[in-house]
Amino acid sequence: MSLNEALGDKPVHRSRIPRASARRADGDRTAIARLTLVLLLVLSVVSLLLSVATGASDASVLGVLKALLTGAEDTVLSMRDRIIVFDIRLPRALLGFLIGAALAMSGTVMQGLFRNPLADPGLVGISSGSALGAVLVIVLGSSLPAGIVFTLGAYTLPIAAFGGGLATTLLLYRIATRGGQTSIATMLLAGIAIAALAGAVTGILVYMADDKQLRDVTFWGLGSLAGMTWLKVFTAGPLILLSLLVVPFLARGLNAVTLGEAAAFHMGVKVQRLKYIAVVTVAAAVGASVAVSGGIGFVGIVVPHLLRLVIGPDHRYLLPASALLGGVLLLAADMLARTIVAPAELPIGIITALAGAPFFLWVLLRDRARSGW
Amino acid sequence: MENHMIRASNLTVRLSGKTIVQGVSLEARAGQITAIVGPNGSGKTTTLKAVAGEIASEGAITLNGRDIRALEPWQLAVRRAVLPQAAVVAFPFTVREIVRLGLSVGPNRHAERVETITSAALAAVDLAGFAGRFYQELSGGEQQRVQLARVLSQIWEPVLDGEPCFLLLDEPVSALDIRHQLAVMRLAKRYCEGGGGVIAVLHDLNLTALFADHMVMMRGGRVVEAGPPVSVMTDDAMEAVFGCRMCVNGVPSHGIPFVLPQTARV
Numbered sequence: 001m002s003l004n005e006a007l008g009d010k011p012v013h014r015s016r017i018p019r020a021s022a023r024r025a026d027g028d029r030t031a032i033a034r035l036t037l038v039l040l041l042v043l044s045v046v047s048l049l050l051s052v053a054t055g056a057s058d059a060s061v062l063g064v065l066k067a068l069l070t071g072a073e074d075t076v077l078s079m080r081d082r083i084i085v086f087d088i089r090l091p092r093a094l095l096g097f098l099i100g101a102a103l104a105m106s107g108t109v110m111q112g113l114f115r116n117p118l119a120d121p122g123l124v125g126i127s128s129g130s131a132l133g134a135v136l137v138i139v140l141g142s143s144l145p146a147g148i149v150f151t152l153g154a155y156t157l158p159i160a161a162f163g164g165g166l167a168t169t170l171l172l173y174r175i176a177t178r179g180g181q182t183s184i185a186t187m188l189l190a191g192i193a194i195a196a197l198a199g200a201v202t203g204i205l206v207y208m209a210d211d212k213q214l215r216d217v218t219f220w221g222l223g224s225l226a227g228m229t230w231l232k233v234f235t236a237g238p239l240i241l242l243s244l245l246v247v248p249f250l251a252r253g254l255n256a257v258t259l260g261e262a263a264a265f266h267m268g269v270k271v272q273r274l275k276y277i278a279v280v281t282v283a284a285a286v287g288a289s290v291a292v293s294g295g296i297g298f299v300g301i302v303v304p305h306l307l308r309l310v311i312g313p314d315h316r317y318l319l320p321a322s323a324l325l326g327g328v329l330l331l332a333a334d335m336l337a338r339t340i341v342a343p344a345e346l347p348i349g350i351i352t353a354l355a356g357a358p359f360f361l362w363v364l365l366r367d368r369a370r371s372g373w
Numbered sequence: 374m375e376n377h378m379i380r381a382s383n384l385t386v387r388l389s390g391k392t393i394v395q396g397v398s399l400e401a402r403a404g405q406i407t408a409i410v411g412p413n414g415s416g417k418t419t420t421l422k423a424v425a426g427e428i429a430s431e432g433a434i435t436l437n438g439r440d441i442r443a444l445e446p447w448q449l450a451v452r453r454a455v456l457p458q459a460a461v462v463a464f465p466f467t468v469r470e471i472v473r474l475g476l477s478v479g480p481n482r483h484a485e486r487v488e489t490i491t492s493a494a495l496a497a498v499d500l501a502g503f504a505g506r507f508y509q510e511l512s513g514g515e516q517q518r519v520q521l522a523r524v525l526s527q528i529w530e531p532v533l534d535g536e537p538c539f540l541l542l543d544e545p546v547s548a549l550d551i552r553h554q555l556a557v558m559r560l561a562k563r564y565c566e567g568g569g570g571v572i573a574v575l576h577d578l579n580l581t582a583l584f585a586d587h588m589v590m591m592r593g594g595r596v597v598e599a600g601p602p603v604s605v606m607t608d609d610a611m612e613a614v615f616g617c618r619m620c621v622n623g624v625p626s627h628g629i630p631f632v633l634p635q636t637a638r639v
Contacts, residue, residue, distance in 0.1 A: 026504050027468055027470060027505035027506065028467075028470075028488075029467070115463035115464075117464065253478070255478060258462060258474075259462060259474065259523075260457070260460065262422075262455075263457060264478070265427055265446055266425060266427070266449075266450065266454060266457075266527075267450055267454075267474070267478040267527060268449065268450025269478060270446050271446075313465060313470075314466075
């Protein structure tokens, strides 16, 4: 016997569920979320194509399309154009999209996990840990045992950054976990402390660095998508792709955690396991991104905020939508970075911070006015 | 049928070295409202949390005869739902989305009836028409009823596969006006009449007297009295538990007005 019958209420029939137009007033944002996902998919394809098509040199969109579709046999493109499109722009577009997706998705996961719309991989020290790993290699790279550098080659920097990010995350997890329970508050605060510590050690390394290393560190830290190669795509790409594939499985759990960890457990979620998978996944995605592109800020905070305004906080839609919009926005920022001072280019981190920080403040003030935070 | 209850025996809970609950035993049978009453800090909520499987405890806890510590979270979630005392929702969910969480998280036994049950659960807590509102914009009492609708939707059927389900409610009426207090308690009653069970931490002694089939009186982490309200609600028991002398069934002197929910007619 259902409670409905127990209550003596008339059963509500499915046919009475209102049409899509009326649904939003009914508190159901499923339809608009699905529509948004489709739009973002289209935008993603468009931005990837545009990103490959634009740049300081003059390869036509049509030529690029033909080149992409027919492969190397095309004669419309000169050898130079082919190199520009396939070996410079294409890896840059692909990796740029993946990094934007990874950063935005990581921000969404962290915010869901910490139940705090301000949480971000940057905030809990994961980015700082990755940065420390990278700077360590840049500054002390010459004094590393030759064997290590020889074996790892171009992979040394990404691996060091990923290692730094993972080490920070695990340290954070150890500090914040007691008796099988992770305290979100401790984790957040410990993250701030660890970020400060990693920043200080990075500072010491920077102080020790010579002029060339200083330049490397500074440019890397500003964040840039310049110099993306297929090698970098193959180093960072798989890690990012893997984490993007894992994350959708966390959506229901993250939805439940929105009501608190206890409530999530009441609803049948293995909260400890959820936290563990989420944190390791974010470390992998952020470590891989930071390794190849340096510090690109605000994507992880701005993108989820924007999307929540439109489709609501349901992670089943928010996670994939964040990944797509993150990719689109980072490619857009990159196109701006490449064209605004062409033929030179701005580090993309400057653009995301210039656009992101005021936007973030605006959202913050708007939200405070609306819901009284 | 013998096993259709939540049974805790000799339950002891220590939180950071301090013993909060000591040697508590209780039986909450299907078909009954079991009320836990007692002063602040007497261990009511801690007992409920232990029974929910949420915090570590010593002593045996069984649900329909099965050890709850041997059950996976999703197995527990099919059989019992918990209304916490305070619920802060981190993001701007609509009322419908909150209630739907009760169905969409974990093992969803009613995939095809999500919208139907969501609407019916909202109607059951007198919030029909609130589905499109944002949770954060509601009053405290309305938020409490939204949470109750979510909890209700999680174990919508009081009896599933021949076994009863249990609602664990921590102060379910604390933020409600008298009409909604009565409505929520009637809802709990009907859940029991449907074959399910309810454990509720309550502060209102009159509502307890009116609705509880079984009441457990706690003080200092121990059970002082347990039984049907009619037999355990005595002047002496009140004084022993709450530390103030009260006259059960007494009428105030000097013509001071009093209103009892027992007299309500809806």
